[in-house]
Every structure is written in structure tokens, then in C-alpha cells.
Amino acid sequence: MKTLLKKVTKPFLPKYEVVCTTYQVIPGLPVNKSQSNHVFEKGAAVEARTFYVKVATSDITRTMAPVEVHLKRRGRIIEKTEIGPVQDIKKFNVVTSN
Numbered sequence: 127m128k129t130l131l132k133k134v135t136k137p138f139l140p141k142y143e144v145v146c147t148t149y150q151v152i153p154g155l156p157v158n159k160s161q162s163n164h165v166f167e168k169g170a171a172v173e174a175r176t177f178y179v180k181v182a183t184s185d186i187t188r189t190m191a192p193v194e195v196h197l198k199r200r201g202r203i204i205e206k207t208e209i210g211p212v213q214d215i216k217k218f219n220v221v222t223s224n
Contacts, residue, residue, distance in 0.1 A: 142166040142174035147194040156221045182207040
């Protein structure tokens with residue numbers, strides 16, 4: 127009965143996504159922006175939140191260039207972490223590179 131209930135409700139659950147944006151600053155050149163998306167299946171709130179916390183608090187992320195990490199549910203940002211001077215960098219000419 128529980129599996130039937132899960133199968134019925136799963137299409138209506140929200141989809142989660144963790145977006146990590148890294149900015150690379152080289153003096154005299156436009157700021158490069160690299161973005162990586164990690165999409166989770168519908169209803170995977172626990173997995174998405176643990177991944178978000180792991181990325182936002184890891185030592186590698188803290189020692190990188192300025193980083194911005196978003197946790198999204200149904201396309202809306204529910205949590206946001208900025209490491210470094212992200213707001214100051216957004217004012218410059220930013221070029222997307224993937």
C-alpha cells in the first residue's frame with residue numbers, strides 16, 4: 127500500500143536542483159563565470175539539502191575563487207550561499223564559459 131501511495135504522489139512532488147556558480151577574476155580581462163547544475167529527482171529533498179550543505183561548507187569551495195551556491199525547488203531559490211565578494215564581482219562585465 128505504501129509503494130502505491132508513493133507512486134501516486136511522486137509526480138506531484140517538487141524537483142530540486144543545486145546550482146554552483148564559480149567566478150574567475152583575472153585583472154585586465156572580463157570576469158569568467160562557470161556554472162554547474164546538479165538536478166535531483168522529484169521528492170529528493172533530503173538528498174538535495176545534504177548535497178547543498180556539503181558543497182557550501184566544504185574546504186575546497188571555501189578556498190576557490192568567489193563561489194555562489196543556490197538550492198532551488200521548482201525553479202525558485204530557497205537557500206543561497208555566497209563565498210567571497212560575489213556582489214562586487216557581479217557589477218563587472220561577466221562572461222559565461224561552460
